Amino acid sequence: MxxxxxxxxxxxxxxxxxxxxxxxxxxxxxxxxxxxxxxxxETKETFDPVETRDYLEELQVEQTFREEKGTTGINKMTGVPVYSVNANNYKLFHGMLTAYEDHDYNRFLYLRTHYLEWNMSEYVGDVSLFKHSIFPGKDRAHLYNQTMLRFEDYLKNDYTISNEMIQEKTGxxxxxxxxxxxxxxxxxxxxxxxxxxxxxxxxxxxxxxxxxxxxxxxxxxxxxxxxxxxxxxxxxxxxxxxxxxxxxxxxxxxxxxxxxxxxxxxxxxxxxxxxxxxxxxxxxxxxxxxxxxxxxxxxxxxxxxxxxxxxxxxxxxxxxxxxxxxxxxxxxxxxxxxxxxxxxxxxxxxxxxxxxxxxxxxxxxxxxxxxxxxxxxxxxxxxxxxxxxxxxxxxxxxxxxxx
Incomplete structure (x- = not known):
């Protein structure tokens, strides 16, 4: 029954x-x-090749202008070696763009992680993130830490890294x-x-x-x-x-x-x-x-x-x-x-x-x-x-x- x-x-x-x-x-x-x-x-880690090319072109123009003016040293007002920083960013973003277009996502992620290690402001300074949160700075730092832990895991282990994995879109x-x-x-x-x-x-x-x-x-x-x-x-x-x-x-x-x-x-x-x-x-x-x-x-x-x-x-x-x-x-x-x-x-x-x-x-x-x-x-x-x-x-x- x-x-x-x-x-x-x-x-x-x-x-x-x-x-x-x-x-x-x-x-x-x-x-x-x-x-x-x-x-x-789209996520924070969505890579836009068109936007990156525009950024590289603008950076190249700025670098050329600084070379012509002779302002390639340290900025006296801020103490920041802008020309050197720009040159480093150009190499990194050009490398990321090339790796992305070649579908070499292991190298792309390596360069992206290297960039984020020295540029926490990429997350913490992005006011578009958690703009409605009452603790936006705390939440941005939290997302940054989580992202870095994920990327370090991908690079340390023998994964076949894909763009979808970086953006957390796998099943x-x-x-x-x-x-x-x-x-x-x-x-x-x-x-x-x-x-x-x-x-x-x-x-x-x-x-x-x-x-x-x-x-x-x-x-x-x-x-x-x-x-x-x-x-x-x-x-x-x-x-x-x-x-x-x-x-x-x-x-x-x-x-x-x-x-x-x-x-x-x-x-x-x-x-x-x-x-x-x-x-x-x-x-x-x-x-x-x-x-x-x-x-x-x-x-x-x-x-x-x-x-x-x-x-x-x-x-x-x-x-x-x-x-x-x-x-x-x-x-x-x-x-x-x-x-x-x-x-x-x-x-x-x-x-x-x-x-x-x-x-x-x-x-x-x-x-x-x-x-x-x-x-x-x-x-x-x-x-x-x-x-x-x-x-x-x-x-x-x-x-x-x-x-």
Whole structure:
């Protein structure tokens, strides 16, 4: 009976008129991102050969002018040997341009890294970066440090460096950045949508369900398991298709490539950083998805029993998912006088927890991987206790009779 009911629930979910259009939209959006948005996306490390040629021409004109005027020494006002600096920059950028056009990205990256080592202002002084941040200087220095750690890893190891790797457009790198940004929220919203009608969709079968030889609590558990398996299957499909499509265009990347992580919040220099492999990052980030999927499905079961309306369940559960965005600022480290590391919503974007990006953004060291797992499991235990009580108050007869 349990197996048959589970198969029946899975079939209903997979054939749902609500879910099929949503999944189609999800994959259309995914393909649109892979084929349209990502190829045209520019980063700080996007190299523009036309702009570089113009810069070299302007630099050559300036150098010629200085030679004619005899101003090739040190600037008396600033103490900077401008002519010498310009000559060095000309060699570097000409070398980068030549390497880029020859597709010799190992040499290109070597020259780019050498340039950035002596020109931190390329990042820190770029006012277009993080212009809406309340700590722009801190964020620019953070991005600079992360970039240097990535480039040093590429040069030290035996990778076939590509332009897409430098811009983080390979399959694994895109997945990594997705999990570091809004990917977790997207995945969890999908789960909320799939499970928002977990009980209310059965109103047309209320007579049949009331006659099933299954206890109410077991029925809720089987429904949970069905949505849980369905959600993980869809999310796995989205991730695999996305990585495959991107990899066919820009390469797969390597599981050994390094991801910068913060190990301290003291000097805000490279000494505060370490690296882990992309494999370690993905393992830690993706392993938490089943926990959070289960958490939101059980939460939706409780909300369904109480609200008896799928759209209200979707609304309330979505508000809980995005609740952190309503109160969190770069200076928020407590909520109701309690450290935010003890609230489950702090860990919904778990990728940032794995790299300690969350700690960096809030200038704290209390948000950790193990604490996140512990807090989420405690939250599941609380929801389970609430569900046990609510399912007895709102039993099968009362739920379907009042629907």
């Amino acid at each position: 349990n197996r048959n009911f589970l198969k029946h629930e899975f079939a209903i979910t997979s054939k749902s008129r609500r879910n099929i259009p949503f999944i189609v939209f999800l994959f259309v959006f995914l393909l649109g991102y892979c084929f349209i948005i990502l190829p045209n996306k 694994l790198q895109v997945l990594q950045n997705l999990l570091l940004n809004y990917g977790m929220y997207l995945f969890l919203f999908c789960v909320i949508y799939f499970s928002s009608d977990i009980l209310t969709r059965d109103r047309q079968y209320r007579t049949v369900l009331q006659g099933l030889p299954l206890s109410w609590y077991r029925l809720l558990n089987l429904k949970t398991l069905s949505i849980f398996l369905y959600s993980l299957l869809v999310l796995a499909g989205v991730i695999l298709v996305g990585v495959l499509v991107i990899s066919l265009q820009f390469g797969f990347g390597s599981f050994d490539m390094k991801v910068p992580v913060m190990i301290a919040q003291q000097l805000f220099t490279l000494e505060d950083y370490d690296v882990i492999t992309i494999a370690q990052f993905l393992l830690k980030s993706l392993s938490v998805i089943p926990i959070m999927v289960y958490l939101f499905i059980r939460l939706n079961v409780v909300l369904s029993l109480l609200l008896k309306n799928e759209w209200l369940v979707l609304l309330v559960s979505s508000l809980i998912l995005f609740s952190e965005r309503l109160y969190l600022t770069r200076t928020s480290r407590e909520l109701f006088g309690i450290d935010i590391s003890y609230f489950p919503q702090t860990y919904f974007d778990f990728g940032k927890v794995v790299t300690s990006e969350k700690n960096f953004l809030l200038n704290t060291e209390t948000i950790t991987y193990m604490k996140g797992i512990f807090v989420l499991l405690i939250m599941i235990a609380i929801i389970e206790c609430v569900l046990l009580v609510v399912s007895r108050l709102v039993n099968k007869r009362r739920f379907y009779h009042s629907s």
